[in-house]
Amino acid sequence: MIFPAARVMFLTLLRDRGALAMAFVLPPLIFVIFAAIFSSAGGDQLRLHVGIADLARTATTTRLVQVLRQEPTLRVTYSDDASAEDVRGLVKDGAVDLGLILRSDLNERSAGAPVLLVTHEARAIAGAIMAGHLQRLLAVHMPDVAFAQVLADLEAIGGITSEQRIWIDETFKEKAHETRDDPRMRDAGLVASESALPQTAGWAVSYYAGAVAVMFLLLAAVQGAVGLIEERRLGVYDRLLAGPHAIAMIILGKFLFLVAQGSVQAALVFAAAYLLYGVDFIASFGPWITTTLAVAAAASGLALSLCVVCSSRQQAQVLSTFVVLILSAAGGSMVPRFFLPPWLQEAGWWTPNAWSIQAYSSALTPGSSVTSLWMAWAILIAMAAGALLFSLLISLRRRSI
Incomplete structure (x- = not known):
């Protein structure tokens, strides 16, 4: 019985050419795409997007802006009339990964650190990477400023005579302790770091709550929509299809159920984030519920469109898994989008995940751009409407579901 059972499965797969192609063509294709995604996360392809405001307009800050704009490992958004609030707004809205505000001459330390690094808690690692980039660029392209920084730091701690070496070590430890006491402002002489968000817990987790929610909604919606194929095979809808507009009504009914199911699932994800990590989505309940409904609609429409083009459950499962994995990886549900190469970040805007x-x-996020929010809602709703219309047209053309 062992070999006959294996033979039956082999013949079933062999006869289903769509499933056969998906079973053996999609795996290497997924590998190629994921290799492009994850190999860039730690290599030279990583290009942070930086927003810059030069408030000082001195010779050293002008040189630094020029160095940053010519650096191939960075993407720079710069305007001559940009203000500090403009940069903070770009960071809040996710238009850039982080911001640089040049507050004074780089050789001037009396008013604090001349460079302010504005970060987002969901992209905190970008700030550490940029601080390293900045030190390297100063050492290579502006050694005079780097040397002046060292002298200023030495003068600030009172010199480096052999008798004072122990005192210097203790002073460094005290300064490091003072820095850790204030998480919103870390002064390192030349560079200070500031969060663009209020000092509230849960900002980093809120990113992953949204990323995981949309990926899970896609997976769950596909599993619900796959039932269309099984119900069609079993003849469940044979009598229903005799009525007027029956196909459209069945598709719309499935769509509404998947939207409701997805909304409840997203609510459970954010409830867990609220209870365990302090993600206060209740304070922004109106925008949150609107976003959740739009996300659930986009996921449901996509799931239905994937299932109506498949002729067997096996085809639908393989194709949907492939599509959900690719959309999730390119859209930022698996890896933060700033880790992706620039071409893949641009491609990610074609996914519902992004x-x-x-x-x-x-x-x-308090104070974020209303225009950015409305644009995201509009695009998600357009994706849902387009996918739903595609599902209806394919089903009506076949005269079956």
């Missing part, structure tokens, strides 16, 4: 994450971020 717009869902953007919508949740804008909905939960």
Whole structure:
């Protein structure tokens, strides 16, 4: 019985050419795409997007702006009339990964650190990476400023005579302790770091709550929509299809159920984030529920459109798994989008994941751009409507579901 059972499965797969192609063509294709995604996370392809405001307009800050704009490992958004609030707004809205505000001459320390690094808690690692980039660029392209920084730091701690070496070590430890006491402002002489968000717990987790929610909604919606194929095979809808507009009504009914199911699932994800990590989505309940409904609609429409083009459950499962994995990886549900190469970040805007994450971020971040939020809602709703219309047209053309 062992070999006959294996033979039956082999013949079933062999006869289903769609499932056969998906079973053996999609795995290497997934590997190629994921290799492009994850190999860039730690290599030279990583290009942070930086917003810059030069408030000082001195010779050294002008040189630094020029160095940053010519650096191939960075993407720079710069305007001559940009203000500090403009940069903070770009960071809040996710238009840039982080911001640099040049507050005074780089050789001037009397008013604090001349460079302010504005970060987002969901992209905190970008700030550490940029601080390293900045030190390297100063050492290579502006050694005079780097040397002046060292002298200023030495003068600030009273010199480096052999008798004072122990005192210097103790002073460094005290300064490090003072830095850790204030998480919103870390002064390192040349560079100070500031969060663009209020000092509230849960900002980093809120990103992953949105990212995981949309990926899970896609997976769950596909599993619900796959039932269409099984019900069609069993003849469940044979009598229903005799009525007027029956196909459209069945598709719309499935769509509404999947939207409701997805909304409840997203609510459970954010409830867990609220209870365990303090993600206060209740304070922005109106924008949050609107975002959740739009995300659930986009996921449901996509799931239905995937299932109506498949002729067997096996085809639908393989194709949907492939599509959900690719959309989730390119859209930022698996890896933060700033880790992706620039071409893949641009491609990610064609996925519901990227717009869902953007919508949740804008909905939960105080002071974020209303235009950014409305644009994300509009695109998610357009994706849902387009996918639903495609499902209806394919089903009506076949005269079956």
